[in-house]
Amino acid sequence: MRFSAADSMYHSRRSKGRPRGRARQRDALFRCRTAIIDTFRTFRIHHIVTQRQNQKIAVIGAGLSGICTAYFLAQAGCQVTLIEQHGNVAEQASLGNSGLIAAAGQMPSAAPGLRKKILSSLFNADSPILLSPTLSPALWGWLRKWVAQSQLERYRLNKTRMTQAALYGQQLLLQLQQQHMIDYQASAGVVQVFRHEAQLAAAAKLRAVLVDLNIAHSLLDAKQLRQLEPNLNPATALAGGWHFPQDGAGNCLFFIKQMKAIVQAMGVQSQFMQTVTALQSGEQGAVLTIDGAPHAFDAVVVAAGAGSNKLLKPLGIRIPTAIANSYAAVATIKNPEFAPRGAVLDADYKTAIVRLDERIRITGILDLQPGRRARAMHPQAMKTLLKIADDWYPDAANYNQASFWSGNVVMLPDGPPLIGATAAPNIFVHIDGSSDGWAASVGAAAALADLIGGRQPEIDVSGLQLTRYH
Structure with a gap:
């Protein structure tokens, strides 16, 4: 039996000073009323779940967000169709994911000191943010929202929201790994390195967030960190850093490709090389226009990453996103004895190794310069990525033979995943605004499937929905 705060206060005010006999009668009536309400709510939720279990639901986008959402919806009994404009899964942002399976190590990009980094990016060639003074007014407006989220209190709130989704995602990944025998080259342990004493001092101020979330962590000085990760280049300045023993890394692309086979075996219909050009919403469902032909569904999840806003804007749904280019370099290890033992985050450059x-x-590297094509490599970005690798592990790999990737990623100003219903009936979203980890996206997908099915999610989703922007 549940009592809301409002009901408790009402009951307290009304029963104060009453004779004990009458108070007992009111208590009995109150409990009876609450039991009736709870019974009605349980029946209503069961009715909604029963309806959703047999519904036809389309998921637009076959990246990490889309494939995981399709899995959890199918697991709940929905008839799911996965629609992707490319020829296979994970052809865009998911392909360039850092690989971090990090609850503690995944940080909002809007961190304290962001304003200074943006200004320095205009003059610093190897900045982790690539900007130009000729940005559009709309993008400058988005940058103001981004900077506003870097205030310490906002950062703490956003970090908490990301972490709870990532912790849930880590649990689900373990379950998926065991249930379906998925191998995604998982490794344990993440360290975040600080080059400067000021960064180390600032990190100590955020320790309360990790303590509140019950996350295993150690704040180490340079000597302790080098003992833990002995192959760090001794010539590179190191003040210290975090060690997160329960975080880890894994091959996101391997995971998604195996999930593709799993969802197809569950009955999910996959439609590749299919472009959704229009989206219509109604009380009875939704209609997708795919390559000129209409297709009706009971509900639609838009998980199209950088292409999501294009589909949602005609419906009056505006999400504060920015499209950036992100970059990755992959090099073959030549000297395993000099290679990293675990995953390493460079706090100065917001880059993962x-x-x-x-x-x-x-x-790493966020390129917000206008006119940059999704597949076009920025020469300075390539140099910066290899510089960071050479700073920490100069003899580990053949960096001069590295291969590079570039692609569009969607950014949210605050960082946590965005899931849930929209103002348009039967239209839902799943947008992961962070490219430096993938555990949170898995947790968000499971929570979204619960929301669509009328079930109570396992985590608090109040800070993951569109209402956080209003």
Whole structure:
């Protein structure tokens, strides 16, 4: 039996000073009323779930967000169709994911000091953010929202929201790994390195967030960190850093490709090389226009990453996103004895160095310059990625033979995943605004499937929905 705060206060005010006999009668009536309400709510939720279990639901986008959403919807009994404009899964942002499976190590991009980084990017060639003074007014407006989220209190709130989704995602990944025998080259342990004492001091101020979330962590000085990760280049300045033993890394692309086979075996219909050009919403369902032909569904999940806003804007749904280019470099390990033991985050450059089997993957750099094509490599971005790898592990890999990737990623100003219903009936969204980790997206997908099915999610989703922007 549940009592709301409002009901409790009402009951307290009304029964104060009453004779004990009458108070007992009111207590009995109150409990009876509450039991009736609870019974009605349970029946209503069961009715909604029963309806949703047999519904036809389309998921637009076969990246990490889309494939995981399709899995959890199918697991709940929905008839799911996965629609992707490319020829296979994970052809865009998911392909360039850092590989971090991090609850503690995944941080909002809007962190304290962001304003200074944006200004310095205009003059610093190897900045982790690539900007130009000729940005459009709309993008400058988005940058103001981004900077506003870097205030310490906002950062703490956003970090908490990301972490709870990522912790849930880590649990689900373990379950998926065991249930379906998925191998995604998982490794344990993440360290975040600080080059400067000021960064180390600032990190200590955020310790309360990790303590509140019950996350295993250690704040280490330079000597302790080098003992933990002995292959760090001794010539590179190191003040200290975080160690997150329960975080890890894994090959996101391997995971998604195996999930593709799993969802197809569950009955999910996959439609590749199919472009959704229009989306219509109504009380009875939704209609997608795919290559000129209408297709009706009971509900639609838009998980199209950088293409999501194009579909949602005609419906009056505006999400504060920016489209950036992100970059990755992959090099073959030549000297395993000099390679990283675990995943390493460079706090100065917001860049991840992850060992995936016999390769090292370096990801980062946000390119917000106008006119940059999704597949076009920025020469300075390539130099910066290799510089960071050489700073920390100069003898580990053949960096001069590295392969590079570039692609569009969608950014949200605050960082946590965006899931849930929209103002348009039967239209839902799943947008992951972070490219430096993938556990949170898995957790968000499961929570979204619960919301669509009328079930109570396992985590608090109030800070993951569109209402956070209003």
